[in-house]
Each structure stands twice: as structure tokens, then as C-alpha cells.
Amino acid sequence: MPELPEVETIRRDLERHLRGARVAGVRVLRPEVVVGASPAEFDRLLRGGRFLRFARRGKYLLFEVEVPDEAAAAALRRGRGARQGRAGSGAADAALHGTPSVASAKGCVPGGREPAASAPLGAARRPRRRWLAIHLRMTGRLTLARRHEPLPPHTHVVWELADAGPWEELRLSDPRRFGRVYLLGRSPLGRGPGLRAGDGARRQRDAGMPPTARSAGAGARSLQAAGGDPGRPDPTPPERRGDPDQPGPRPPEWRGDPGRPDPIPPGLRSLGPEPLGRRFTASELARRLAGRRAPIKAVLLDQRVVAGLGNIYADEALFRARLHPAHPAGSLSPTALRRLVRAVRRVLREALAAGGTTFSDYRDGLGRRGRFAQRLAVYGRAGEPCPRCGTPIAALPLAGRTAHFCPRCQPPPDAAGGEVGRGAACPRRGAGPLAR
Numbered sequence: 001m002p003e004l005p006e007v008e009t010i011r012r013d014l015e016r017h018l019r020g021a022r023v024a025g026v027r028v029l030r031p032e033v034v035v036g037a038s039p040a041e042f043d044r045l046l047r048g049g050r051f052l053r054f055a056r057r058g059k060y061l062l063f064e065v066e067v068p069d070e071a072a073a074a075a076l077r078r079g080r081g082a083r084q085g086r087a088g089s090g091a092a093d094a095a096l097h098g099t100p101s102v103a104s105a106k107g108c109v110p111g112g113r114e115p116a117a118s119a120p121l122g123a124a125r126r127p128r129r130r131w132l133a134i135h136l137r138m139t140g141r142l143t144l145a146r147r148h149e150p151l152p153p154h155t156h157v158v159w160e161l162a163d164a165g166p167w168e169e170l171r172l173s174d175p176r177r178f179g180r181v182y183l184l185g186r187s188p189l190g191r192g193p194g195l196r197a198g199d200g201a202r203r204q205r206d207a208g209m210p211p212t213a214r215s216a217g218a219g220a221r222s223l224q225a226a227g228g229d230p231g232r233p234d235p236t237p238p239e240r241r242g243d244p245d246q247p248g249p250r251p252p253e254w255r256g257d258p259g260r261p262d263p264i265p266p267g268l269r270s271l272g273p274e275p276l277g278r279r280f281t282a283s284e285l286a287r288r289l290a291g292r293r294a295p296i297k298a299v300l301l302d303q304r305v306v307a308g309l310g311n312i313y314a315d316e317a318l319f320r321a322r323l324h325p326a327h328p329a330g331s332l333s334p335t336a337l338r339r340l341v342r343a344v345r346r347v348l349r350e351a352l353a354a355g356g357t358t359f360s361d362y363r364d365g366l367g368r369r370g371r372f373a374q375r376l377a378v379y380g381r382a383g384e385p386c387p388r389c390g391t392p393i394a395a396l397p398l399a400g401r402t403a404h405f406c407p408r409c410q411p412p413p414d415a416a417g418g419e420v421g422r423g424a425a426c427p428r429r430g431a432g433p434l435a436r
């Protein structure tokens with residue numbers, strides 16, 4: 001499952017390739033993947049829109065799209081039908097460029113040209129903003145592609161693109177179908193501290209719109225974050241994972257319309273602080289952990305406590321903080337909490353710098369892979385020697401998942417359930433590639 005570094009890597013890729021690109025149309029092939037609109041509505045509400053920014057909150061990708069008003073969109077559809085009579089971004093592009101009534105919709109003007117004064121729809125028409133929240137869950141994958149490339153199996157949503165350099169489609173595929181696309185009627189970005197909004201201040205509605213695309217000859221550009229191990233699917237029933245982002249048997253998803261006052265899905269609304277933001281401090285963490293007897297590993301996976309951590313980085317952070325994964329969350333000392341906050345930040349920053357974690361068989365379309373897998377100290381390494389002390393890494397079933405840890409560097413809490421025992425000191429602490 002992609003975690004924060006992988007989702008953030010995808011966000012950066014999308015921003016680089018698609019900011020300023022337009023939505024020529026949307027094909028929803030599997031309706032239950034889109035929440036908040038029927039397939040026809042989803043297409044109608046986004047068609048003609050321009051991607052303004054790509055943000056992220058926890059493991060959610062957030063797209064801000066500026067769309068022409070609906071009369072303009074309707075004119076676009078008529079224009080498309082009249083001109084080409086077939087689907088495709090090229091047809092929509094022609095309609096957008098060639099139909100004055102559509103070009104009059106502010107924000108939809110290619111290259112920032114002024115709306116025509118005589119436009120039949122009138123200059124008072126204002127574009128609207130819409131927001132998409134996308135959660136890839138376990139196996140979701142976003143892929144940039146050319147139209148002629150065959151759709152991968154399990155493709156559920158296709159955004160047809162215009163003004164996107166070599167790219168003609170953004171495709172969402174997901175074999176396990178837990179991934180969701182939420183159409184929101186108001187901004188989920190708010191003023192929430194810690195939001196990684198990818199310099200949304202610089203909204204490029206100007207001439208430099210076509211993104212600096214990489215070589216089109218490279219074929220499909222897969223943006224999947226291979227954050228999970230495909231060979232070892234997590235056997236835990238979703239409802240037992242203590243993660244509000246996980247779909248349960250019947251996920252209580254928001255099904256309202258975009259006009260509703262608070263259309264933000266609960267999993268997004270209830271997210272805790274961003275671990276790389278200023279709000280994620282030892283004292284804030286202490287407040288959130290107070291009184292909780294659950295194992296710290298399980299609590300770190302709770303997105304309401306801290307947003308964006310999953311199995312991999314929780315294990316890695318606990319190893320770096322020298323904390324046993326089963327340590328009762330509410331009884332960690334202030335010192336231990338400071339170590340933990342520091343460890344979480346460092347492991348995420350390093351993973352982000354490495355483009356996330358990729359297991360053996362994953363490549364993107366350009367041959368690029370996340371390079372952090374080689375640097376994992378404990379996750380997926382049960383039985384291998386601890387990089388600090390050489391003790392074999394242990395695997396412990398915990399809260400329905402498997403926790404990986406070094407029994408020597410991360411000793412269990414003492415009988416009183418207090419701070420870790422004296423054995424916490426690691427013989428080679430400060431040595432090796434993991435020391436900072």
C-alpha cells in the first residue's frame with residue numbers, strides 16, 4: 001500500500017506533467033470507484049476543466065480543477081458532437097479552441113487569451129472550482145498514457161487530456177478495486193496546517209501551460225507507488241486495521257452531491273497532523289496518545305493520530321527510535337516521543353528523497369523505481385541480521401499486521417509498562433548508514 005512518500009512522489013509527478021493540462025472528458029468504467037457523482041455527472045462536471053494544482057493530505061491525492069460553467073460545457077459537448085462525432089481529447093480540443101462560446105469561459109482560455117467580447121454566453125460566466133480526492137488504497141495505480149496504448153486490465157477511470165504535452169490520458173487502474181475517487185464540492189485544502197499543497201500559490205494560468213513533459217517515446221508513464229509487497233498481501237480484514245482510510249466490508253462513504261455543505265469524506269476530514277508539518281511534535285503526539293494502551297505500532301497506523309504512515313514506515317521509524325512495536329502507546333516517555341517524532345520525520349524525508357519504496361518487480365514506464373527498498377532496516381527482513389547489532393530481525397503479529405523489529409535494539413517495555421529497559425542501548429548505535 002502506498003504510504004506518504006509514495007503518494008507524495010506521485011503528486012510531484014502529476015504536478016510536473018499535468019499542471020495546466022485540461023480534462024477533455026472522463027470515462028468511468030466502474031461506477032463504484034467514483035464517489036459523489038454518477039459516471040455521466042462526473043464527466044459533465046469535469047469536462048473542459050483545467051488542473052490547477054495537485055496537493056496531498058495523508059495518503060490522499062487532491063486535485064483542484066477549474067471548470068467552465070455548465071452552459072459552456074454543454075456548448076463544448078455540442079461542439080464536439082458536431083465537429084468530430086467521436087470521443088477523444090483531440091476532438092474536445094478542437095471544440096475548445098474553435099468554439100467562441102466555450103472560449104468565453106474564463107479560465108478555460110488556452111494560452112490565457114482574452115474572452116471574445118461578443119461571446120454568446122457572456123463574459124459574466126465564471127468558472128467553478130472542483131476538487132477530487134483520490135485514495136489508491138492497496139493496489140491503485142495512476143498511469144499517464146497515449147491514447148493508442150491498450151488499456152491495462154482493471155482500468156476504472158480514464159481522464160482524457162488536452163494541453164498535456166505528449167500525454168493523452170490519465171488512467172486509474174486497481175485490481176483490488178479498493179481505490180476511490182471522491183468528487184468534492186468544496187476545497188478539502190482549507191487552511192489546515194501541515195498540508196503539503198505543492199506551491200498552490202503559483203497558479204499557472206498563464207502561457208507556460210503545457211507541462212515540461214518527458215520524452216513521449218518512453219510509452220506509458222506509470223505513477224503507481226509500489227508501497228506494498230505484491231508477493232505478501234496483507235491478510236488482515238480491513239475493518240480490523242484500525243485505519244479509517246481502509247475500506248471496511250461496506251464502507252460508509254459519502255454519497256452526497258457536490259453542493260452539500262460538508263462533502264469531505266470522513267477519512268479525509270479526520271486526518272491527524274502531517275508528519276512532515278509543524279503540528280507534528282512530541283507534545284502533540286503525547287496529547288493524542290494519552291491514555292491509549294494499544295501498541296504504539298498500531299496507533300501509528302491510525303490516520304487520525306498522524307496522517308500518511310503505513311506498515312513500512314511505522315516499522316522503520318520504531319526501529320530508528322529504538323522502541324518496541326508493542327509498547328503501550330500512552331506510556332511512552334517524553335524522551336521516547338521526541339525520538340519517535342524525529343525518527344518518523346527522518347525516515348519519511350529519506351524515503352521521499354529516494355522516490356519511495358519499491359519492491360522487486362515494480363518499474364514505472366521510464367524504468368524509474370523507488371530506491372528506498374534497499375535502505376529498509378527491518379520491514380520485510382525477518383530473520384536477516386539487524387543492520388545495527390546483527391541480531392536476527394523478528395516478526396511479530398500485532399493488531400492484525402506483522403511488525404518487524406530488532407529484539408535487541410528495540411527491547412520490550414519493562415514490567416511496569418514504562419520506558420524501555422536499559423537494554424535499549426545499542427552496541428553499535430551511531431555507527432552505520434542508519435545513524436544520523
Ligand SMILES: [Zn+2]
Pocket residue numbers: 386387388389390391406407408409410426
Ligand atoms: Zn539491533
